[in-house]
Amino acid sequence: MIELATGKKASAITARQREVVALIAAGCSNDEEGARLGISPRTAKAHCDVLRQKLGVARRRQIPIAFRLLTGEDPLSVGQGWGLVVARNPR
Numbered sequence: 001m002i003e004l005a006t007g008k009k010a011s012a013i014t015a016r017q018r019e020v021v022a023l024i025a026a027g028c029s030n031d032e033e034g035a036r037l038g039i040s041p042r043t044a045k046a047h048c049d050v051l052r053q054k055l056g057v058a059r060r061r062q063i064p065i066a067f068r069l070l071t072g073e074d075p076l077s078v079g080q081g082w083g084l085v086v087a088r089n090p091r
Contacts, residue, residue, distance in 0.1 A: 025075035
């Protein structure tokens with residue numbers, strides 16, 4: 001179970017970190033995040049490490065869940081689109 005860092009005052013999540021959360025939620029790797037954001041994969045990993053610390057989670061895949069629990073926002077809706085495609089059933 002995820003335990004958010006509630007003992008400390010939560011640090012604000014920046015706009016760039018919100019973009020990274022959206023890309024993680026979409027299943028992007030650090031290489032893909034870097035390409036979409038115009039940063040190196042190492043910088044993308046650094047963003048991920050800071051987010052894990054801020055959100056109090058141990059694993060990268062827990063970031064979007066913890067973000068949603070903390071903010072109440074859907075992680076996939078906070079990005080700038082980033083070419084993410086959501087499959088929908090046509091009716």
